[in-house]
Amino acid sequence: MIHQFKLLDKNYLVDVNSGIVHEVDDIAYSIIELNAYKDRKKLKELYNKFDKDEVDECVLELEKLEKNNMLYSKYKEVVPKIKPTLKSMCLNVAHDCNLICEYCFASKGDFGGNTELMSLETGKKALDYLVRNSHGRKNLEVDFFGGEPLMNFQVVKELVDYGRSIEKKHNKNFRFTITTNGMLLNEENIKYINENMQNVVLSLDGRKKINDKMRPDKSGKGTYDRLIPKFKRIVEYRKHENYFIRGTFTRENLDFSEDVKNIKNLGFDIISLEPVVTDEKNSYSINKEDIDKVKNEYEKLCSYYIEKKKENDGFSFFHFEIDLDGGPCIYKKISGCGAGNEYVAVTPSGDIYPCHQFVGKEEFIIGNVDEGVKENSISNEMYNANITSKEKCKNCWAKYFCGGGCHANAYNFNGTFLEPYEVGCELEKKRIECAIRIKSED
Amino acid sequence: MKHIKQLNNKNLMDNIKNKGCGECQTSCQSACKTSCTVGNQKCEN
Numbered sequence: 001m002i003h004q005f006k007l008l009d010k011n012y013l014v015d016v017n018s019g020i021v022h023e024v025d026d027i028a029y030s031i032i033e034l035n036a037y038k039d040r041k042k043l044k045e046l047y048n049k050f051d052k053d054e055v056d057e058c059v060l061e062l063e064k065l066e067k068n069n070m071l072y073s074k075y076k077e078v079v080p081k082i083k084p085t086l087k088s089m090c091l092n093v094a095h096d097c098n099l100i101c102e103y104c105f106a107s108k109g110d111f112g113g114n115t116e117l118m119s120l121e122t123g124k125k126a127l128d129y130l131v132r133n134s135h136g137r138k139n140l141e142v143d144f145f146g147g148e149p150l151m152n153f154q155v156v157k158e159l160v161d162y163g164r165s166i167e168k169k170h171n172k173n174f175r176f177t178i179t180t181n182g183m184l185l186n187e188e189n190i191k192y193i194n195e196n197m198q199n200v201v202l203s204l205d206g207r208k209k210i211n212d213k214m215r216p217d218k219s220g221k222g223t224y225d226r227l228i229p230k231f232k233r234i235v236e237y238r239k240h241e242n243y244f245i246r247g248t249f250t251r252e253n254l255d256f257s258e259d260v261k262n263i264k265n266l267g268f269d270i271i272s273l274e275p276v277v278t279d280e281k282n283s284y285s286i287n288k289e290d291i292d293k294v295k296n297e298y299e300k301l302c303s304y305y306i307e308k309k310k311e312n313d314g315f316s317f318f319h320f321e322i323d324l325d326g327g328p329c330i331y332k333k334i335s336g337c338g339a340g341n342e343y344v345a346v347t348p349s350g351d352i353y354p355c356h357q358f359v360g361k362e363e364f365i366i367g368n369v370d371e372g373v374k375e376n377s378i379s380n381e382m383y384n385a386n387i388t389s390k391e392k393c394k395n396c397w398a399k400y401f402c403g404g405g406c407h408a409n410a411y412n413f414n415g416t417f418l419e420p421y422e423v424g425c426e427l428e429k430k431r432i433e434c435a436i437r438i439k440s441e442d
Numbered sequence: 443m444k445h446i447k448q449l450n451n452k453n454l455m456d457n458i459k460n461k462g463c464g465e466c467q468t469s470c471q472s473a474c475k476t477s478c479t480v481g482n483q484k485c486e487n
Contacts, residue, residue: 331462403480
């Protein structure tokens with residue numbers, strides 16, 4: 001299978017089964033586009049447009065690549081090898097929040113239930129559960145999440161201490177991270193986070209008017225002006241490493257490249273901005289009719305990314321970063337997000353869900369920290385819903401870059417883990433094309 | 443080659459015998475939390 005595309009004056013061929021990406025001239029691109037490589041009679045059409053010797057020379061190059069399994073390489077069945085072993089946990093230490101973000105999938109922090117903070121005892125049981133069930137895995141990732149985790153920061157600190165006290169005995173290495181809206185950041189907790197958290201995700205949507213409309217505090221006031229100094233302080237303290245400024249874009253800001261520019265101009269250079277995932281009935285949801293606009297905006301962002309890189313003022317955009325040679329192995333690529341198997345979310349009351357996106361939907365509770373996860377069909381269904389089994393993924397050129405998409409999105413929109421969320425797929429494919437285009441500048 | 447250049451040379455299917463350790467970061471746990479991408483994860487092996 002070959003995927004070909006043009007982006008910002010360059011042409012590409014992606015050989016899907018080998019993962020080899022070729023940058024090609026117009027002649028090679030046209031040969032493939034016309035199917036003239038396979039049907040040589042069609043080459044005549046190209047002799048009118050290009051020099052005949054050049055076309056024939058190009059065909060020889062294509063033949064050489066095919067011979068070396070770099071073009072039209074055959075599909076090889078790969079059987080999933082990574083066992084469904086737990087290694088990551090989203091610890092919802094606070095089902096409460098000090099913001100009322102318009103699009104919050106956590107229903108303004110409480111996930112549709114009562115506001116609740118996780119007790120130290122429940123948190124310890126969660127870490128114990130993770131340690132006990134991560135056979136054969138050394139690195140364990142724990143993200144303190146919410147609601148807003150800084151609303152229960154004493155428990156966060158005590159859980160980090162607890163994790164450190166048990167990791168050596170069990171030959172584990174906890175990697176703690178925290179995802180915060182930043183409102184409660186102060187010198188004391190900034191220092192603590194920087195000394196104890198491997199990564200910190202700071203929520204900001206970009207331009208003041210966009211951020212303040214979607215991310216107000218409980219009194220309805222905007223938060224941008226209060227957050228920026230705090231975010232600058234924590235990032236400076238971290239020496240501009242191991243953090244993300246992470247935002248959401250919606251139909252309200254389909255010109256979201258301007259928000260990325262705003263964040264970059266504030267001095268932040270590790271950025272992730274993601275399309276909102278919400279019910280399509282909401283006015284700010286991104287729907288099928290918005291796909292072209294969003295794709296166009298990704299192209300603009302791609303140009304900006306390249307421009308800044310050329311000026312030696314580059315930045316990182318999460319979805320444009322791709323490692324074509326040293327990235328994850330084929331087994332990781334086919335196993336996808338890991339929800340319900342290598343990754344779970346734990347609520348303040350100790351319920352275990354397949355991932356944070358399902359929290360609050362009680363039919364998705366797969367266990368609790370006292371009794372563990374029972375043998376259950378949801379986790380098995382998720383494990384088995386991968387790019388080797390999902391029909392739309394099997395035939396998609398982007399499958400080995402994407403990994404099959406988000407299980408929660410698939411279920412929310414299509415009622416099954418086996419059919420990926422179409423808008424998500426389209427945007428993901430565009431982001432991968434942009435990431436490949438950026439690689440050409442290396 | 444004159445008409446074609448490669449952005450990478452590592453075939454996905456080569457030398458996979460010792461791969462699949464499962465130590466790499468869970469993709470959704472990194473920064474996104476609302477989407478899944480594996481292409482930008484790092485190999486720990």
